[in-house]
Amino acid sequence: MTLDPVPVLDVDPLIDDPTTRIIVCCGAGGVGKTTTAAALGLRAAERGRKVVVLTIDPARRLAQSMGIDSLDNTPRRVKDLDGDGAGELHAMMLDMKRTFDEIVEAHADPERAEAILSNPFYQSLSAGFAGTQEYMAMEKLGQLRARDEWDLIVVDTPPSRSALDFLDAPKNLGSFLDGKFIRVLMAPAKVGGRAGMKFLNVGMSVMTGTLGKLLGGQFLRDVQTFVAAMDTMFGGFRTRADATYRLLQAPGTAFLVVAAPERDALREAAYFVERLAAEEMPLAGLVLNRVHGSGAARLSAERALAAAENLDEPRIVDQEDGKEELRNSPESTATSSSSTAPSSPSTAPSSSPTAPSSSSRAPSTPTTDPTDSTDSTDPLNSTQPSEAQQLAAGLLRLHAERMQLLAREQRTRDRFTALHPEVPVTEVAALPGDVHDLAGLRDIGDRLASGDRPAGAA
Amino acid sequence: MSRLQVVSGKGGTGKTTVAAALALALATEGKRTLLVEVEGRQGIAQLFEAEALPYEERKMAVAPGGGEVFALAIDAELALLDYLQMFYRLGSAGRALKKLGAVDFATTIAPGVRDVLLTGKACEAVRRKDKKGRYIYDYVVMDAPPTGRITRFLNVNDEVAGLAKIGPIHNQAQAVMRVLKSPETAVHLVTLLEEMPVQETVDGFAELRAAGLPVGRILVNMVRPSVVDVPVRTDVRRTDLAKALSSAGLGGARKGGHAEQLVDPLLAQAAEYEERVALERGQRGLLTELDLPVHELELLTEGIDLAGLYRLATDLRKQGVA
Numbered sequence: 001m002t003l004d005p006v007p008v009l010d011v012d013p014l015i016d017d018p019t020t021r022i023i024v025c026c027g028a029g030g031v032g033k034t035t036t037a038a039a040l041g042l043r044a045a046e047r048g049r050k051v052v053v054l055t056i057d058p059a060r061r062l063a064q065s066m067g068i069d070s071l072d073n074t075p076r077r078v079k080d081l082d083g084d085g086a087g088e089l090h091a092m093m094l095d096m097k098r099t100f101d102e103i104v105e106a107h108a109d110p111e112r113a114e115a116i117l118s119n120p121f122y123q124s125l126s127a128g129f130a131g132t133q134e135y136m137a138m139e140k141l142g143q144l145r146a147r148d149e150w151d152l153i154v155v156d157t158p159p160s161r162s163a164l165d166f167l168d169a170p171k172n173l174g175s176f177l178d179g180k181f182i183r184v185l186m187a188p189a190k191v192g193g194r195a196g197m198k199f200l201n202v203g204m205s206v207m208t209g210t211l212g213k214l215l216g217g218q219f220l221r222d223v224q225t226f227v228a229a230m231d232t233m234f235g236g237f238r239t240r241a242d243a244t245y246r247l248l249q250a251p252g253t254a255f256l257v258v259a260a261p262e263r264d265a266l267r268e269a270a271y272f273v274e275r276l277a278a279e280e281m282p283l284a285g286l287v288l289n290r291v292h293g294s295g296a297a298r299l300s301a302e303r304a305l306a307a308a309e310n311l312d313e314p315r316i317v318d319q320e321d322g323k324e325e326l327r328n329s330p331e332s333t334a335t336s337s338s339s340t341a342p343s344s345p346s347t348a349p350s351s352s353p354t355a356p357s358s359s360s361r362a363p364s365t366p367t368t369d370p371t372d373s374t375d376s377t378d379p380l381n382s383t384q385p386s387e388a389q390q391l392a393a394g395l396l397r398l399h400a401e402r403m404q405l406l407a408r409e410q411r412t413r414d415r416f417t418a419l420h421p422e423v424p425v426t427e428v429a430a431l432p433g434d435v436h437d438l439a440g441l442r443d444i445g446d447r448l449a450s451g452d453r454p455a456g457a458a
Numbered sequence: 459m460s461r462l463q464v465v466s467g468k469g470g471t472g473k474t475t476v477a478a479a480l481a482l483a484l485a486t487e488g489k490r491t492l493l494v495e496v497e498g499r500q501g502i503a504q505l506f507e508a509e510a511l512p513y514e515e516r517k518m519a520v521a522p523g524g525g526e527v528f529a530l531a532i533d534a535e536l537a538l539l540d541y542l543q544m545f546y547r548l549g550s551a552g553r554a555l556k557k558l559g560a561v562d563f564a565t566t567i568a569p570g571v572r573d574v575l576l577t578g579k580a581c582e583a584v585r586r587k588d589k590k591g592r593y594i595y596d597y598v599v600m601d602a603p604p605t606g607r608i609t610r611f612l613n614v615n616d617e618v619a620g621l622a623k624i625g626p627i628h629n630q631a632q633a634v635m636r637v638l639k640s641p642e643t644a645v646h647l648v649t650l651l652e653e654m655p656v657q658e659t660v661d662g663f664a665e666l667r668a669a670g671l672p673v674g675r676i677l678v679n680m681v682r683p684s685v686v687d688v689p690v691r692t693d694v695r696r697t698d699l700a701k702a703l704s705s706a707g708l709g710g711a712r713k714g715g716h717a718e719q720l721v722d723p724l725l726a727q728a729a730e731y732e733e734r735v736a737l738e739r740g741q742r743g744l745l746t747e748l749d750l751p752v753h754e755l756e757l758l759t760e761g762i763d764l765a766g767l768y769r770l771a772t773d774l775r776k777q778g779v780a
Binding site for chain 2: 028029030031057060061120121124218219222260262263264265294295296299303306307308310311386387388389391392393394395396397398399401402404405408432433434
């Protein structure tokens, strides 16, 4: 039903390719990003690669589904992988404070490190104010890559205000470190012991005075001490942030934009696709989660509803409707074989010996009052819908709802495809519940890799 | 009714929609509400099918009975300059700070300053009065950050007040905290009847309580109507089902006939439906245990447009939420 064939994102060649070293899953909140990352990691590992999955903020259940009660800042090996040639799967969760502390400890002498770690400004900064998570996710990714212990890193992105914040993190950090402001902040600390104030101009002293007024002297002093103590580390910060940024642009990296077939999620996905292109980041494709399908997609919502109403109606009306349906619906005759089509009205009678008698039961559908309509009909040919008919009507209503959902999903998807026809897509059929174990993740991996749409998804 | 209503929820639960519907509902009968956005996503403008909001309070909609909904997208940087100007007459110094990169620093890197500015601006709108001493806005509704970050976001003033122990920032942070922790504020959590959003709601509720922040209501969004009774009966023979489908004009009931071919997929869909209904029932149970008022909003299948927003607003009023 689509106008143009959309290229299919084939996940297996991507995860099997030894030159693929980093896969970044990004997208709006609530679209199943973390689950996608975990499922991809598991699949890649079971196909022989040595994988680490870096999750940012996994639901407890997801960690448990990998057999790990609580993920922390150290990669933990996931057990019970399937497959003969299985590689290894490690999983971890970003602990931003721990990551920040580790950087400080690794790059400063013990005395200086202690000064930084006990600084109140540092403590607030590292505990995760807006932005810290993004820097630390990038930092961690760089660290994992530098360790070179894994041949594939699958990374989830932070649930940010916008899914793009993590791309800006290195730049923000860079512009801050390049800025004059940091020198202003550091100036008083540096100047402290000096007699000459030659590089501290009047404007700057006005500035620090203002800041002191605003923030309170102690706060400013905390910031200054922090900045002075971090001074030697800043260069390293920026070098690493820049390196990670370049790593993301490198050929070994693949971005997967994750979305659900909902307007907002796909709008954000489209935005992300454009942004990645602008940043020259390699996009592998779109993972469309929670797509619905139907095994009976040939039956439209309209016909299903009409048929359900038909079954609710008293028998006599039903037969008329049945014939009318047949006359008015070329589709039904066209798609039916010549032998079955004419037979449909004749197989209708509820007096059929196989239909259980339902005269003693009240119908569950309140749309008609059977007692009123019985008068006009042959009592043997009971007007009350049989149990089978009631059930059939219910099933048809469910089906109509499903088909309407399919149509909506298709419309939102088409909007995305119209904007970005070049982006390969893989669709993941919706599951009724959440993932609770490795088998569940494996199932998602299968769905991811099958690439094609669930049965009936138009 | 609290005058500052904060709406949070896991990503993807529709908290912006619910916040907008709540603002409309609260404006009904001649009231004036301000709907504020703090995450720079322009979700409100999209919802009301309007142009991107500037940093300026704009009339967005008229509520039934003549009320008005204003909207504001709070921009941390402009809020900072605004704030400097308002309290310290630092117009030119503000510009100089900006040149130096100090504003960037304050709004993107300095811990918490951004959040303080955002909550501070919302609280200012709550307290703002006209010349006659009446409140400019009867209610302020905030489309807040998601549940996972809401407690830290609202509580950041406490932390900042501890960090900047004296000075105007300290005072400002404390003043904001007084509003946020008072009955003047209510934090509502939007969820869906799915495992992860419900789990996040339960966790978010515990965090808010622990931080002494007032939790208002649980708003269950996108609730799907019941289509068939569950459990779906299993005592009907497949052949009878095929015949029933056939009698409704859906093709032949014999093996391989069109009606017969429908039986399996339709029963499979019914099984999925049952599974979902059972799961939803379990999630409802978890929400009920929180002992907060729980309200359900129907799924608007055709997506959210203006008409849908008004419908949700009416529904919220009917349920006594506004």
